[in-house]
Amino acid sequence: AYVASAHKASEGWALQIDRPARALKAKKHDDRKSELRSLRKALADVPRKNVALQAHAVIIATGGNPTGIADTFRLPLTSLRPILCPVSATVFGDRAALKTLDGLRVRARLTLARNHNELWHEDGEVLFRTFGISGVAVFNLSRRIQHGDTILLDVFPDLSKDELLDTLNRRVELLGGFSPRDPRWLDGMLAPQLSRVVCTAFEQCHPGSNDVIHLVSILKHFKLLVKGTAEERSAQVTRGGVSVESISTPSLRARSVVDAPLYVCGEALDIDADCGGFNLAWAWISGIRAASSL
Numbered sequence: 001a002y003v004a005s006a007h008k009a010s011e012g013w014a015l016q017i018d019r020p021a022r023a024l025k026a027k028k029h030d031d032r033k034s035e036l037r038s039l040r041k042a043l044a045d046v047p048r049k050n051v052a053l054q055a056h057a058v059i060i061a062t063g064g065n066p067t068g069i070a071d072t073f074r075l076p077l078t079s080l081r082p083i084l085c086p087v088s089a090t091v092f093g094d095r096a097a098l099k100t101l102d103g104l105r106v107r108a109r110l111t112l113a114r115n116h117n118e119l120w121h122e123d124g125e126v127l128f129r130t131f132g133i134s135g136v137a138v139f140n141l142s143r144r145i146q147h148g149d150t151i152l153l154d155v156f157p158d159l160s161k162d163e164l165l166d167t168l169n170r171r172v173e174l175l176g177g178f179s180p181r182d183p184r185w186l187d188g189m190l191a192p193q194l195s196r197v198v199c200t201a202f203e204q205c206h207p208g209s210n211d212v213i214h215l216v217s218i219l220k221h222f223k224l225l226v227k228g229t230a231e232e233r234s235a236q237v238t239r240g241g242v243s244v245e246s247i248s249t250p251s252l253r254a255r256s257v258v259d260a261p262l263y264v265c266g267e268a269l270d271i272d273a274d275c276g277g278f279n280l281a282w283a284w285i286s287g288i289r290a291a292s293s294l
């Protein structure tokens with residue numbers, strides 16, 4: 001049921017609710033996902049009717065897109081943007097790199113940099129995709145990126161630069177000198193696709209060199225240029241929503257309507273957090289808070 005209109009009444013709210021005119025008929029399925037899909041379709045197709053409802057109080061808990069309901073209750077909205085999603089990016093100086101790396105997962109430390117200033121670090125698994133990078137650590141960066149930022153991947157996060165240099169020098173003693181024309185020299189240290197891309201970067205950044213000190217700098221600062229967020233349709237959270245300034249704390253009651261109780265909770269408010277259960281926890285805690293303020 002949707003709130004079609006809302007007016008202050010002598011006690012609380014007079015609402016017009018747009019609701020299904022009859023019980024939903026959906027096909028029976030064995031799995032919950034298909035059942036839910038059928039119910040959604042049935043809900044979209046069912047004839048609707050308007051009913052009047054008196055409410056002592058209203059709690060808005062509509063999730064990431066509260067645009068319609070905020071208009072109905074005349075609440076100020078901040079702009080909406082999907083976050084906690086993959087990042088669209090290119091590998092610095094190598095347009096073909098992401099095609100080579102597509103599907104590869106690498107444990108790394110990710111550093112977000114803007115105008116040569118380091119803004120944020122995340123540790124975790126990076127999944128390379130043809131359009132950029134994905135994975136939980138990347139989702140967290142997606143909350144902070146801007147077009148034009150740089151993400152530096154350290155693909156040996158457990159080794160300091162000196163330790164990595166020692167490891168590479170020992171390899172030189174065992175295998176002979178490194179050459180960027182022989183990516184297999186890195187077999188056992190890196191996935192073959194990544195070795196190929198690292199060697200291409202090496203040749204571009206240090207033409208004519210075979211010095212493993214330059215390999216250290218590429219492996220510790222593998223550079224991606226950020227375009228923006230990607231696959232927003234599957235983003236976990238929407239940034240933006242009912243402005244926090246329009247809500248009193250700790251009650252979560254809207255300041256604008258003094259005589260009719262109106263509360264906002266969960267993702268409908270302009271509050272978002274990193275992955276890790278914080279967004280669900282906020283939805284539950286703020287829902288309990290709003291309900292216990294009634």
Ligand SMILES: Cc1cc2nc3c(=O)[nH]c(=O)nc-3n(C[C@H](O)[C@H](O)[C@H](O)COP(=O)(O)OP(=O)(O)OC[C@H]3O[C@@H](n4cnc5c(N)ncnc54)[C@H](O)[C@@H]3O)c2cc1C
Pocket residue numbers: 001002003061062063064065068069234235236237265266267268275276277278279280281283
């Ligand atoms: C794929 C995915 C994975 C996620 N994983 C995590 C995770 O691991 N950890 C975590 O913390 N968070 C996760 N999140 C985010 C988390 O699920 C949300 O932040 C949280 O569910 C928000 O809760 P909510 O009650 O505010 O809104 P929602 O859970 O979105 O519920 C809002 C409900 O209101 C209904 N509705 C919308 N508009 C109206 C209206 N006008 N009238 C009536 N009903 C309306 C919607 O249909 C929906 O049923 C994930 C999200 C997604 C999409």
